[in-house]
Amino acid sequence: xxxxxxxxxxxxxxxxxxxxxxxxxxxxxxxxxxxxxxxxxxxxxxxxxxxxxxxxxxxxxxxxxxxxxxxxxxxxxxxxxxxxxxxxxxxxxxxxxxxxxxxxxxxxxxxxxxxxxxxxxxxxxxxxxxxxxxxxxxxxxxxxxxxxxxxxxxxxxxxxxxxxxxxxxxxxxxxxxxxxxxxxxxxxxxxxxxxxxxxxxxxxxxxxxxxxxxxxxxxxxxxxxxxxxxxxxxxxxxxxxxxxxxxxxxxxxxxxxxxxxxxxxxxxxxxxxxxxxxxxxxxxxxxxxxxxxxxxxxxxxxxxxxxxxxxxxxxxxxxxxxxxxxxxxxxxxxxxxxxxxxxxxxxxxxxxxxxxxxxxxxxxxxxxxxxxxxxxxxxxxxxxxxxxxxxxxxxx
Numbered sequence: 001x002x003x004x005x006x007x008x009x010x011x012x013x014x015x016x017x018x019x020x021x022x023x024x025x026x027x028x029x030x031x032x033x034x035x036x037x038x039x040x041x042x043x044x045x046x047x048x049x050x051x052x053x054x055x056x057x058x059x060x061x062x063x064x065x066x067x068x069x070x071x072x073x074x075x076x077x078x079x080x081x082x083x084x085x086x087x088x089x090x091x092x093x094x095x096x097x098x099x100x101x102x103x104x105x106x107x108x109x110x111x112x113x114x115x116x117x118x119x120x121x122x123x124x125x126x127x128x129x130x131x132x133x134x135x136x137x138x139x140x141x142x143x144x145x146x147x148x149x150x151x152x153x154x155x156x157x158x159x160x161x162x163x164x165x166x167x168x169x170x171x172x173x174x175x176x177x178x179x180x181x182x183x184x185x186x187x188x189x190x191x192x193x194x195x196x197x198x199x200x201x202x203x204x205x206x207x208x209x210x211x212x213x214x215x216x217x218x219x220x221x222x223x224x225x226x227x228x229x230x231x232x233x234x235x236x237x238x239x240x241x242x243x244x245x246x247x248x249x250x251x252x253x254x255x256x257x258x259x260x261x262x263x264x265x266x267x268x269x270x271x272x273x274x275x276x277x278x279x280x281x282x283x284x285x286x287x288x289x290x291x292x293x294x295x296x297x298x299x300x301x302x303x304x305x306x307x308x309x310x311x312x313x314x315x316x317x318x319x320x321x322x323x324x325x326x327x328x329x330x331x332x333x334x335x336x337x338x339x340x341x342x343x344x345x346x347x348x349x350x351x352x353x354x355x356x357x358x359x360x361x362x363x364x365x366x367x368x369x370x371x372x373x374x375x376x377x378x379x380x381x382x383x384x385x386x387x388x389x390x391x392x393x394x395x396x
């Protein structure tokens with residue numbers, strides 16, 4: 001029996017893969033495994049495990065495990081493809097709409113169970129990493145991700161494991177900054193306080209991007225030439241010095257400082273308190289913007305565009321098995337992440353029209369169900385025994 005007769009063809013996914021010329025870089029069996037990954041990863045209940053992929057495949061899980069860890073296929077082509085297509089889309093949209101391009105960096109920890117000293121085959125390259133979400137050190141892989149955005153469209157651009165033995169997190173981010181194309185109108189890098197530093201500011205400035213980032217309140221500013229930490233300076237701010245700004249439906253008291261910081265000649269620093277917590281030290285938040293021409297409202301509105309990367313981490317962990325993998329080799333893990341980013345790209349711009357990931361995921365799930373119903377219907381028309389159909393669907 002032919003390969004295509006074993007399980008239904010999913011024309012939309014196949015056309016997407018063909019249009020990206022994957023057949024030039026991977027074999028037919030590998031291409032089939034990639035298609036099966038798309039189907040499994042977008043199905044309800046997917047946990048990121050090889051056995052989940054096997055449920056949607058004609059192959060045994062050991063074959064899929066071999067495909068991930070030792071299979072001969074060029075995953076770097078898919079990685080480059082995701083980067084190229086995400087940038088191409090947002091640059092085209094930015095040129096057409098004259099809206100700014102946003103490049104958003106962040107990292108997360110994929111938590112794993114720490115192996116005992118007796119473990120013979122632990123997951124490779126795991127280590128202790130600080131988790132900002134949990135506020136403590138956890139065992140696992142630290143992953144850096146980059147989202148590119150224009151208007152309402154947010155696309156995954158890059159996702160990879162951070163290897164602290166090879167270079168610093170900042171150097172890693174600077175390397176990616178240097179690969180960014182010059183924005184057609186304006187561009188901004190959006191980062192949390194970990195990445196707000198002169199080195200990254202300069203790397204992005206060379207490519208024509210400003211940086212908007214959170215600041216730790218122990219950073220030094222120089223109002224009227226006086227050297228003082230932000231937290232100390234903020235204690236002298238009065239209600240007459242601030243203005244009320246509303247961002248995404250929430251109101252904040254905001255003080256605007258423009259001047260020097262340590263190693264930064266000139267920038268805007270915004271000191272923000274929520275409406276009912278003015279001068280509460282624990283409620284103080286600070287943000288830096290290197291584009292001093294922007295109004296206070298615009299800076300905070302732009303920084304709110306950083307939220308999609310948090311949504312990306314949450315959605316991929318809940319729906320695409322981002323941290324549920326159990327394969328042990330680092331090559332298999334990194335291949336899984338590349339296929340995950342490719343699947344995410346398919347759900348956002350691979351369905352005929354751009355859509356949010358959640359909407360695209362629903363569309364893919366529906367189409368896969370339709371393909372299976374159609375296949376069962378055609379099997380019945382061709383008088384294929386029900387036992388054979390059930391066997392192929394792994395229900396026998």
